[in-house]
Amino acid sequence: MTDTVFDHPTIGGRLSIVVLMYGDYFPMHRECLTRILDTTPVANRSIRVFGNQICHETSVMLARLMGSGVDCSDISTVNRKKYPVMRQALRARALSPLDRWLVWFDDDSIVEDDTWFTKLAEKIVETTNTRYKMIGDLAEVTFADSQVRWMHSRPWYHGLPFMTRNEKPIMWFCPGGFWAMETATALALDIPDIDLAHNGGDYMIGAQIWQGGYDIMPFNAERKYVRTSAYPRRGLNESHTAMRGWIPSKNAAL
Numbered sequence: 001m002t003d004t005v006f007d008h009p010t011i012g013g014r015l016s017i018v019v020l021m022y023g024d025y026f027p028m029h030r031e032c033l034t035r036i037l038d039t040t041p042v043a044n045r046s047i048r049v050f051g052n053q054i055c056h057e058t059s060v061m062l063a064r065l066m067g068s069g070v071d072c073s074d075i076s077t078v079n080r081k082k083y084p085v086m087r088q089a090l091r092a093r094a095l096s097p098l099d100r101w102l103v104w105f106d107d108d109s110i111v112e113d114d115t116w117f118t119k120l121a122e123k124i125v126e127t128t129n130t131r132y133k134m135i136g137d138l139a140e141v142t143f144a145d146s147q148v149r150w151m152h153s154r155p156w157y158h159g160l161p162f163m164t165r166n167e168k169p170i171m172w173f174c175p176g177g178f179w180a181m182e183t184a185t186a187l188a189l190d191i192p193d194i195d196l197a198h199n200g201g202d203y204m205i206g207a208q209i210w211q212g213g214y215d216i217m218p219f220n221a222e223r224k225y226v227r228t229s230a231y232p233r234r235g236l237n238e239s240h241t242a243m244r245g246w247i248p249s250k251n252a253a254l
Contacts, residue, residue: 005121006044010128015121016099016183018089019049020082021107026057028107028231033061035111037069044117046099050085051075072096082106082176083196090186098183106177108231116225120180123219132217133185134209136174137228141203143169151207156189158211172216173206177228185214 006013017036021029036047047070049062054075062073072095074088090098101124113119123135143151143162148169151157162169181191189212192201209216220226 004044005118005125006041008121008125008128010100010125011121012100014044014046014099015101015103015117015124015180016046016048017103017105018086019047019105019107020052020085021049021054021058022052022079024055025107025231026055026061029054029058030061031110032105032107033065033070036105037065039111039114040117042069044121046071046096048089048095049073050089052079052081052085053077081198083192083198083201086192086201087194090183090191100183101180102183102186103180104176104178105226106228109177109226109228110230111225112223112227113225116220119225120219123217124180127182127217131213131215133212133214134174134179134181134205134216135219136179136216137220137223138172138216138218139175139203141171141173141206143171151204151211154193156193156208156211158213160211160213162207162210171203171206171210173203174216175228176202176205178220178226180219185209185212188212 005011006015017040019033019036021032033047033049040047049070049072051058051062051073054062059075062070062075066073074092074095080088086104090102103120120135127133127135142165162171164170185191189208191205191208193204193208196204206216220228
């Protein structure tokens, strides 16, 4: 058997793909999952689907794919919101442990380029012995004073100064629809913050990565490999108490 990029020790043979699905949007769910299945080798992937109030058609699809594409699913009749589900995906004792790297998909992120999985694996290998622990498209946020005060109160804040522009603190982050992260780093940094609910978590994850002394490696610029926010925005639109002063950059896709 010929070794592939997935056999590199940094990857360990396989990547865990987590897909979060919500609501009565079966055509979107089908496209999202079908494109992932069609572009990833079975031997090099583990696919976990978490569903929040998904429709009957999506439930039937997942049941049909269990054991023949989808390795496990966790379905709730209530909307548990994005970041509590993400914490559960990282820490669920009832599920088998995640692989060394986790790949996250929101259900409105659609694979565009069939080579995305191999290209992402190559990027992961590039992180070996570097401070890059997260991979994804880059956006920039300008933090409001209330957000800075909130971050100062968090256990993951270690006093590392943020970058600034026009004397305002800024942060690079991965928009939340598609990214990859080293699983051990996510757990060590307590990602995502336990107080995050549905919105605003992507740039706070960027802050957690930075405060941990790590960085983000760019990937998927201009949505070349995975088209994020491919469908109109759906679901909740809320703000964390400390984030109501958020000033989005023109590049932020939240």
